Amino acid sequence: MARYDRAITVFSPDGHLFQVEYALEAVRKGNAAVGVRGTDTIVLGVEKKSTAKLQDTRSVRKIVNLDDHIALACAGLKADARVLINRARIECQSHRLTVEDPVTVEYITRYIAGLQQKYTQSGGVRPFGLSTLIVGFDPYTAVPSLYQTDPSGTFSAWKANATGRNSNSMREFLEKNYKETSGQETIKLAIRALLEVVESGGKNIEIAVMTKEHGLRQLDEAEIDAIVAEIEAEKAAAEAAKKGPPKET
């Protein structure tokens, strides 16, 4: 079997890697995803595009476990995501086998980013068309972390970030409204960011909460609806307060 040795991702005259930039376009078309880091809670949220009536929604899991203490959400080509997630899960177990310690969030992020970079510099392959949001608690130190990777293979840590559709609006919202939160407040912040770009309602949002004690917990529709209702009420109250007390005649 002949080896594939012709590179597909090559430099343009002005120093761009167009394949990588096109991959980022694919990400921009993917569903919105947001991650918020609190002091003891980290929240991942993704937009659930309207599902086909006959589709079994449980088979479409957008926020997945990589290990007991690490979770991942992504935006972009879902098929590419499957491959990347599979490799990451193997690496998590392999790390535990060789050094008898669970991975740190930074380690597995570095691994995934490294994989994404490799596919921008290998023959016969195209880059992965997805950006990931990786969250988790480091073993032993219990420090919460949120990282993002993209098709170019770069990664960095964030207090809160968004990717996918309308990520700029969500990021702007987060920059304006971010503060150190914990528990329920962190969940609310993530949902509020998502609601900026997604149609309101529990059936359009998927939320998962990661805590040190309980690992990853997916919120069910009823819970999300309840929090959305709370947020709407708060918004309405803020609006009313802004309008000021009624003038005395």
Next chain:
Amino acid sequence: MECVFGLVGDGFALVVADTSAVHSILVHKSNEDKIMVLDSHKLLGASGESGDRAQFTEYVQKNVALYQFRNGIPLTTAAAANFTRGELATALRKNPYSVNILLAGYDKETGPSLYYIDYIASLHKVEKGAFGYGSYFSLSMMDRHYHSGMTVEEAIDLVDKCIMEIRLRLVVAPPNFVIKIVDKDGAREYAWRESVKDTSAPA
């Protein structure tokens, strides 16, 4: 002189192993845990070459965990046993592992089960099984007293009879044993049977 044996009772399975780590005539330690908790509802008792034992059982444990992450549900006991046997078989005619395994598990649909997997990759689903020189005594004892559907108390009584017989009749009998149980509530340590406690050096 390693002794590992196990049996299936009413809604549970027990695995018992000696706890001495021996190298030729030297006893390295007498509190070595040879029964690995594979996942929430599985126990893997292993005896044989200590390097192979640790290496192989850890490898099986990590692969069982990987399956769970990939598929969202844990492996059944039968599937785990067949996977283990398959790995032993693949390595057999290249780089064989010298490990004998008793795999016990509890599945919600099928209840408790015990699998006998020896170092040349035989696999048998059994009600009672044993490995090592101790098996001459524990197997005979279980053949005499075992009946299906034993309660935990009856089973522990039988286990104690086996341990006493091993201590009485095996020339270099291991002093300490650990008993682990798996039932609908999960896999956990049940008890130790120590006749020699590890003493720390005098100050």
